Amino acid sequence: MTLSKAWQIDRKWKAGGYVSLVQGKCVLTSEAFPGVETEHGFQIDISNSEISDETDDEAILSAVQAFMAPHLEGAEGSHYAELQFRHSVENGTEVDIQVTEQMVIQERQRRLALGFDYDFGDARGVHHIGTTPADLAGWDEVTKFSQAALAISQDPDISIVTDTGPAIVTATEWQSILLAAAAHRQPIFAASFALQASDPIPANFADDTHWP
16 A cells, blocks of 8 residues: 655744744545545644744655654555545446444544634634644643633633634633534544444445535
């Protein structure tokens, strides 16, 4: 199972002369299934790499690839199966895919990492909330701050950066975002659990028809 990877940067955020966040995708193909492709989106925090905001995209991608390597490696089975399925659909051929629970879990993780839209209902508008592993680590810090403040009857402003850009939220508003996140993510978990319990797991498990 060999996958070719083509990396692309769609957006960069800069702070203090350095690149802080990078958003883009990795397009995956295989010689075994010509004419079809799938992609793995990413939005990661590379501020610790201290990459100058004058650095070209090729050098930035090196840092991105190093960070993403273990995530992509864990999801290769899912991406390979998706390519195999898409190729079979486009060419009208039969395909026998031995789908495992781990492949479903990898697809679940991919979908959970895509993020969701949140409408503030005011001038801030709609923001796309990132949910990659790096995002979730940052959100954990915001959540602890929010909970601690509310526990002593305070509701301070908190500075955050979404995939859309910087924003100010109150501690109470952050709790509303967490509830919206749960409403978005729980159906994905439910779909995954249903697929994992299937016998056999359908070959097209990565198709949108099986997911919310």
